[in-house]
Amino acid sequence: RKEVEQDPGPFNVPEGATVAFNCTYSNSASQSFFWYRQDCRKEPKLLMSVYSSGNEDGRFTAQLNRASQYISLLIRDSKLSDSATYLCVVTVGGRDYGRGNEKLTFGTGTRLTIIP
Amino acid sequence: DTAVSQTPKYLVTQMGNDKSIKCEQNLGHDTMYWYKQDSKKFLKIMFSYNNKELIINETVPNRFSPKSPDKAHLNLHINSLELGDSAVYFCASSQDLRATNEQFFGPGTRLTVL
Numbered sequence: 604r605k606e607v608e609q610d611p612g613p614f615n616v617p618e619g620a621t622v623a624f625n626c627t628y629s630n631s632a633s634q635s636f637f638w639y640r641q642d643c644r645k646e647p648k649l650l651m652s653v654y655s656s657g658n659e660d661g662r663f664t665a666q667l668n669r670a671s672q673y674i675s676l677l678i679r680d681s682k683l684s685d686s687a688t689y690l691c692v693v694t695v696g697g698r699d700y701g702r703g704n705e706k707l708t709f710g711t712g713t714r715l716t717i718i719p
Numbered sequence: 720d721t722a723v724s725q726t727p728k729y730l731v732t733q734m735g736n737d738k739s740i741k742c743e744q745n746l747g748h749d750t751m752y753w754y755k756q757d758s759k760k761f762l763k764i765m766f767s768y769n770n771k772e773l774i775i776n777e778t779v780p781n782r783f784s785p786k787s788p789d790k791a792h793l794n795l796h797i798n799s800l801e802l803g804d805s806a807v808y809f810c811a812s813s814q815d816l817r818a819t820n821e822q823f824f825g826p827g828t829r830l831t832v833l
Contacts (some may be wrong), residue, residue: 636820646809649821694818706764706767709762709763
């Protein structure tokens with residue numbers, strides 16, 4: 604089983620629609636959670652961190668369910684500029700958590716295309 | 720004023736050659752990373768350095784040798800290139816080792832081994 608699993612898509616969604624992505628992770632010791640965004644042939648960029656209580660940043664809402672080891676991202680009122688690949692990212696602590704052994708583990712990404 | 724820069728952007732070379740990729744960050748960060756993104760877009764960490772010290776070596780073949788002359792630079796040298804090394808290599812940096820920190824990625828180096 605992959606450490607971080609995402610539906611690869613592609614998701615083709617009309618402009619203005621709401622779209623949701625899910626992600627599951629296998630290691631219950633995972634400590635930190637993020638969504639990164641990667642445009643075609645570009646580098647990944649942080650979209651938002653994911654907190655246990657859930658968090659919102661404008662049109663974007665992230666949720667974390669530790670019991671089910673599940674993370675979600677909701678995009679409301681989607682824009683053409685939201686077209687990208689969305690990467691679910693978790694960290695797992697090493698033997699000495701906080702000493703730098705932890706690493707970002709990326710899902711393979713979900714490709715989203717917003718259609719005019 | 721690019722935060723994390725890499726050179727070259729594209730690298731096409733023959734199997735068996737040795738090549739280097741350079742990375743520099745001007746963010747004043749302590750920690751730098753190398754990632755490999757393969758043809759299936761899977762992004763995987765290779766190395767991390769903190770203040771020039773190797774922290775993570777993710778079972779990468781020893782043909783890959785990172786070098787950090789100072790905390791603003793992390794270069795990657797690859798010996799005896801193989802077809803399977805073809806990928807996009809991303810350098811990244813973060814403020815320090817804490818996993819909660821945002822990582823800032825360079826634009827990537829697209830390596831093609833023929």
